[in-house]
Amino acid sequence: MSEETAPTYRPAWPDPLSLSRDELAELGLILPGVAVLPVLHGRLEFAWMVRKAIEKLTPTALAVELPESLGEPIRRAVARLPLLSVIEYPDSAGRPLYLPIEPADALVEAVRRGHELGIPVHLVDRDVDQYPAIRDRLPDALAAESAGARSFLLTALAAAEHSPRVPEDDLREQTMAFHVATLARDQPRDAVILVVCGLHHARGVVRQLFQILGERHPPATPLRRVRRDGAVLHHLSESASREVLAELPFVNAAYERSRGTAPPSAQGPAHAATIVDLFTRTRQAPRVDPFRSAAPPEPPEDRPHATGRMGMLLALCQQARKTHRERTGEALRPGTLLQLLRYACRYAYLEGGLGPDLYQLVIAARGFADDNYAHEVWEVATHYPWQTSRPEFPPLDLSLRDLHDRVRTIRFHPKTLQRRHRLMRVIKPRPKERRPGEWAEHFDGDNLCSYPPEDLALEHYGAFLRKRTERLQSASQTVVEPFSTNLYDGVDVRETVRNWHSGTLYVRRELPSRGKPGAVVVIFEDEPLHVAEPRFPWHMTWQGEHDEEGDMALYATDPFARVVGPGIGRALYGGFLLTRPPGTMFGVWEDPYYHDARSKAERLLLAALDHTPERVVVYVSPTPPRPALRQLAQRMDRKIVHVPLGQLSPVTLKRLRVFHVLSDRAARASARAFIRD
Structure with missing residues (x-):
């Protein structure tokens, strides 16, 4: 996906994440010359909220909940965005601590936006080594997009009041209040200082400020660390950016694009489509915050409907679907993406959230498609477009376990060994071509052959279909x-x-039943014999190589268009015919005897009626054959037993449908390294 069509983050219209001064006053977050904005760290919605608050309040200074001892490396890291950085510094015991700097973080956005607008930015937090990261559960930030920022903060601040506290909380709030009060005393009377701090500390900072600003004498300076030795700024490597960012790299990239100058009408496919409510299948109207006094204006007619975090997740799944089809030739069924997102949201709800995280989204993708598509979702979700091979700072490879131990692992098992990844660790990719087209050069003769393990699996499935049909016939004759x-x-x-x-x-x-099953025809997708741009252009008739194999006729996608190894092409069956004994079927696609066939599926069925040594032909397809073919079978003393495709296991059919064509028998020796059995 190009940058011109890549998705951009926009909340629903009218903007539910925008807060006015009056709304902050109703929440008790306005003091003389000071406005406090509570945020959740590492959440896209609050980065947008900070941006809008700066636009509406036009503050004369910004006070940000970041340690003043790391002011210099933080400012340098923010200045090089959208390139990613991480600050490494030792704690009192000499153990390394890490602070990643990413675009979709509220505190980073406050520092960055202040520098862009020329607003003085002050880092006012206390520098502490070990601070507990586990808190009581708060409402998911995704709720702010539907309930509105004011309603969300009203509920979240009430929940934060009952959170457990540690001694460092009081020290940090006292330090922040001291810095803000000192700044407020030096500001003009009508000036406003916007304090951007964590939601857990907002009420505490307001109480401390109220007490300090009410006193006539200046507050006592708290003892604190004002300088941190050994802080080093690193460039965050590409592999580390897939793991350690608080928001998905895909989400960070969408937010970064939203900071540009592109108009809302040029937001890309994620916002040009219509997203439906994941549970009711109806278009979702903009929600109105009941606490807003004035009715919102009507949205513009050209305003896109797919917005917010769920719109981005839909765009993510759509992009992964496109890549999945290009690489495998398999198309997901209509409606799969919405069902996938519904399941992912329900999974997130069971674990206390509203929107799915990466793990939940990948698990849903695996369940509704397969490991190949789940891997594509992971690839798209963890891709960050702004990278450099020659950073001005030394790159640093971080693992998620270097930051915390709340890690879940998933292993992918794709059918083709393109690139296998763990969710938290990159595994060595398979061999690649030294130059484009090197592997395709092996297809230079007429000695094409199949891959024996796939032939064996297909013969076993044909035997299964014959036995199944025989049991059904026996049951009908009882x-x-x-x-x-x-x-x-x-x-x-x-x-x-x-x-x-x-x-x-x-x-x-x-x-006794008359006749046993002989030839087996399996049709996945039918196609007319003569079409301008066929989906299944490759036709072949193969003879069995030994007595354990039968003859086979097939139509499929072009195996030479998707070369996955030296002399190894990958294709997708449209349909195939199996018949025994071997060596009795020739030139199905060239034989003029089958010229009455209207489609490729009918040509295979006519060949099956002609070549089967038994009376019964098993015909597996989504739709039954037309009556004229049944009448022809009766005149030939044959019987067509139709088996609906939906009655068979979709997992087994999906596995059998993919096959490989080898340039010659010598390619079979190396094929195992590129094909998963």
């Missing part, structure tokens, strides 16, 4: 009747118990 003089094939216990009140014994009589 007659249950009251016992008279002959037990026939035994007592029918079910019918006897059902009629126990009559005292009659029922027996089962199996009538």
Whole structure:
């Protein structure tokens, strides 16, 4: 996806994340010359909230909850955004601590926006080594997009009042209040200082400020660390950026684009589409905060509907679907993405959230598609476009475990070994071409062959379909009747118990069925024989190589268009025909005897009726054959048994549908390194 069409973050219209001065006053966050804005760290919604608050309040200074001892490296890291940075500094015991700097963080946005607008930015937090990161659960930040910022903060601040506190909380709030009060005394009378601090500390900072500003004498200077030795600024490596960012790299990139000058109408596909409510399938109207006094204006007609975090997640899944189809040739069924997002949201709800995190989204992608698509979701979600191979600072490789121990791992098992990743660690990719087209050069002759493990799996599935059809035919020929003089094939216990009140014994009589299953035709997707741009242009008739294999005719996607190894092409069956014994079927696609066929599926069915040594042809397809073909089968003393495709396991069918074509038999020796059995 190009940067011109890449998604951009926008909340719903009218903006629910915008706070006015009156709303902050109703929340008790306005003091003389001071406005306090509570935020959640590392959340996209609050970065947007900070940006809008600066626009509305036009503060003369910004006080940010970041340690003053790290002021210089923080300012340098913010100045190089959108390139990512991480600050490394030792604690009192000499152990390294890390502070990543990313765009979609409220505190980083406050520092960055202040520098862009020329507003003085002051870092006012206390420098502490070990601070507990586990708190009581607060409402998910995603709720602010629907309930509105004022309603969210009203609920979240009340919940934060009941959170457990540690001694460092009081010290940090006293230090922040001291810095803000000192700044307020030096500001003009009508000036406003905007304090951006964590939601857990907002009420405490307001109480401390109220007490300090009410005193006539200056507050006592608290003892604190004002300088941190050993702080080093690093460039965050590309592999580390996939793991350690608080928000997904995809989300960070969308927010970074929203800071540009692109108009709302040029936001890309995620916002040009119409997103529906994930649970009601209806278009979602903008929600109105009940605490706002004035009715919101009508949205412009050209305003896009897919907005907010869920709009970005939909764009993420759409981009992964596109890449998945390009790499595998498989298309997800209509409606899969909405069902996937519904499941991911329900999964998140069970774990105390509203919107899914990366782990929950990948698990949902695996469940509704497969490991290949789940891997594509991971790739898209963790890709950050602004990278450099020659940073001005030394790069640093971080793992999520270097920051905290709340890590969950998932392993991908894709069918083709393109690149296998753990969620938190990159695994060595498979061999690549030394130059474009090197592997395709192996297809230089007519000695094409198949991959034996796939042939074996296909023969086993054909035998399964024959036995299944034989059982169904036998069951249809079974007659249950009251016992008279002959037990026939035994007592029918079910019918006897059902009629126990009559005292009659029922027996089962199996009538002989005429003919056994022979040829097997499996149709995944039908296609007309003559079409301008066929989806399945490759036609082939293969003879079995030994007595354990039968003959096969097929139509499929072009295997030479997707080369996955030296002389190894990957394709997708549209349909295939299996018949035995081997060496009896030739030139199905060239034989003029089948010219009456209207589609490729009918041509395979006509060939099956012609070549099967048995009376019954098993025909697996989404739709039954037309009556004219059944009448033709009767004239040939054949019978077509239709098996609906939906009655068979979709997992097994999906695995069998992918196959590989090798340039010659010598390629079979190295094929295992590029094909997963």
